[in-house]
């Protein structure tokens with residue numbers, strides 16, 4: 001029996017990077033998954049990778065939080081009770097203040113903050129979850145250290161961490177735990193894109209992140225711990241998984 | 248878009264005085280052309296010209312004219 005046998009776990013942003021590695025791990029551990037992506041390409045990758053495994057798929061665009069309720073209710077059987085929710089959606093934003101127009105800022109805040117809160121609202125309803133539900137959202141060292149050009153992204157991540165602290169205090173009576181995982185730089189396609197657009201060739205992040213670049217498995221190991229009962233005494237936290245960056 | 252219009256757009260994006268750049272201006276002599284300005288240029292290329300500009304390509308730019316040529 002796998003550790004997560006018959007546990008229902010929703011992974012939003014499951015088609016790439018951290019979310020995808022988590023999905024592979026949980027699939028091996030016997031979980032029943034609800035796998036989310038926003039594009040056809042993402043959905044196709046999930047269908048191909050997990051064919052005949054009996055997992056459910058959920059397609060929704062987090063840039064439009066107002067569409068999520070209808071998407072969730074029309075695509076997912078409302079009798080399912082969740083044991084875990086890991087939010088791996090996080091739109092990137094790198095642009096100086098001169099180009100930080102409201103439409104862009106709002107898109108980032110909608111996708112990274114409002115949609116996370118909305119998904120929590122949709123699943124934390126009566127009969128939507130089992131006691132012990134563990135919610136984790138992926139934050140970033142940017143929320144704590146900041147940096148030129150990442151105003152919108154860092155603000156969105158800091159806002160999510162604040163939301164997590166509030167939700168933990170509100171939801172513990174329903175036996176729901178809520179945490180954020182503050183990731184350092186992880187070796188994903190997003191990291192490759194970042195390095196490609198860097199104007200200087202050196203990676204200043206890795207000078208501070210002295211354990212080196214993280215792997216999606218490094219992050220997944222901590223997510224598995226936070227999803228499981230061993231972490232039952234941890235809630236409302238922003239837990240660093242940053243290779244030493246913030247120390 | 249004419250070259251003059253492109254230069255004006257670059258000046259606006261980099262928040263530089265209008266009319267201060269010419270195609271032959273060397274980027275190394277433009278104090279405002281720092282890492283944030285380079286990031287602005289990437290966003291400009293992406294949003295206004297639908298072109299992906301990499302850090303490596305930026306490092307190869309010597310003059311304003313090189314940017315104009317890239318914008319096409």
Ligand SMILES: NC(=O)c1ccc[n+]([C@@H]2O[C@H](COP(=O)([O-])OP(=O)(O)OC[C@H]3O[C@@H](n4cnc5c(N)ncnc54)[C@H](OP(=O)(O)O)[C@@H]3O)[C@@H](O)[C@H]2O)c1
Nearest residue numbers: 013014015016017018037038039042062089090183186190
């Ligand atoms: N990678 C790092 O170094 C790093 C560091 C710190 C924090 N993080 C955080 O970790 C999380 C995962 O990042 P990642 O790099 O592993 O993966 P990622 O490349 O950011 O992709 C994650 C997922 O987001 C989905 N997505 C993209 N746009 C969306 C939208 N508008 N609505 C809904 N979903 C959308 C993608 O689905 P589609 O394929 O369908 O678009 C994909 O499954 C993010 O929150 C990120 O901010 C990452």
